[in-house]
Amino acid sequence: MLKHFFILCSGADKKVLASCSEGEQTKYVGIGATVFFTAVMAFIASSYALFRVFDAIIPALLFGIVWGLLIFNLDRFIVSTIRKREHFSSELLQASPRIVLAIIIAIVISKPLEIKIFEKEINTVLLKEKNAMTLNNKKEVSNYFKTDLDKNKAETDQLKEEIVSKEKEVNTLYETYITEAEGTKGTMKLGKGPVFKEKIAKHNLASSELDSIRKINLAKIATNDSKAKTITADLDRKITETQPIIDGFDGLMARINALNKLPLIPSLFIMLLFLAIETSPIIAKLLSPKGEYDYKLEDIESALKATIIQDKYQRDLLIKTSASMHDKVYEDISQDKELYNLQRKKATELLELQAHNFVEKQKKTL
Structure with a gap:
């Protein structure tokens, strides 16, 4: 049950992965677990930050759940859209926007948790500032x-x-x-x-x-x-x-400013820890060799691509053939004398009716 849940979190195709080896499945279970626990940390961090804003537990938890689900969806999307290429440079170029996004997410998640971890030190800084402000x-x-x-x-x-x-x-x-x-x-x-x-x-x-x-x-x-x-x-x-x-x-901004007045090294290491956690699924996929799942997925995608190209070619050929046949049919019809005489007779009647109608309108205006 837990294995299937983490595979779902990894964004992998369950049917394709089910046909792969146990080692390949374990790799994606680990990726999914990382995505899930990153979302949990995002939920905790955002709930604490929003509690500082609203001073109420229920709104903070509700917004925290929404934020955690958003981070979960983003991480799952980032991991699932990375494809193994023939050259590492191509993979790195493909993953670079996702790595930048992962860095931003890691910074956003780590900051509220840093505030909670260094809460006592921040309270001391705030107390000094409050005393100075009071004076x-x-x-x-x-x-x-x-x-x-x-x-x-x-x-x-x-x-x-x-x-x-x-x-x-x-x-x-x-x-x-x-x-x-x-x-x-x-x-x-x-x-x-x-x-x-x-x-x-x-x-x-x-x-x-x-x-x-x-x-x-x-x-x-x-x-x-x-x-x-x-x-x-x-x-x-x-x-x-x-x-x-x-x-x-x-408030939150006051605590962030107070955190910035503390020594940089501890805060930096915590941020780097979350950065490592957030980027680990991407780095793992970049550094790992092309596996069984990647080959099978590539085979399915290439087969689908070939089918789509073939279907498109057949549709284009069908349209072209049908147009050619219709052109020939109408060309043969245009040579038919009886059809020509009938069309001429009907056109003559129509012109006579139009002429009579015009004369009647002119009489009414006189």
Whole structure:
């Protein structure tokens, strides 16, 4: 059962191969097994790659089955259409397009499997890239809100500076009228004279202005602090909103790029392995000598070709002979006097009818 299945996979003619030796059948069983397992690897590779795209098992498996069947059909077609020739150069020229196609298929199959094999190393590369992207994202978002935060901070600092400046002025006026009352500075007279009253009045006015400035500026500072909190909250929200995009940087293209950043040699050897598997049936057919199956198949094809050529020649000869006979028959008929007179009589009647019909039409138009 398994033998017949692999022969089917090889694309060989089962009836012709059944009449060949056991060794010849074994050769095509091996070719068919290679074609089948290549298709299985293609199914696994494409399913994994599409799972990375869709993040769903069922669509990935369905597309994987379609891709595996496509690769199976292509490989089977490639192997079954190679024919053994008299010269190796002719065989190589015949197989060269198929070898190119096999190389392309091998690369397509190997890449998703490389991604799976080096998954841990790729995750490390992606983690570093995600961390760098997160830092850059925070920096860009912070720069976007930096102008508003700096402007708000400058306004708050200016308001605080006004309060501090006024407080210094009030403290200075306080010291002035106290020293005046003690007689240590100013008029140097002890007691609360006219100068003292003037200085304490200035202090009281400045103290009143300080209370007013403090009240107004503190209200503005509270507003600015609230605005700063809002801006900071917007900044944090923007970073939070954009972070899932960075966390989702885990698609097929991202992993292929990450794979390219890993050392080349391991990845190259895996690709070469699949290349060897994919091209092995073709290389085997090219290098193997012309076998029993090839001779029998060539005999069947040459016999069919000879039959078709003979049939075509007979059809062409039949057409030519039939045409010659018809020409002779009609030539003999044209010499018959009775047939000629009858044809002349009928033509004369037809011309008379046409003439009468023409005259009737002319009368109707007058």
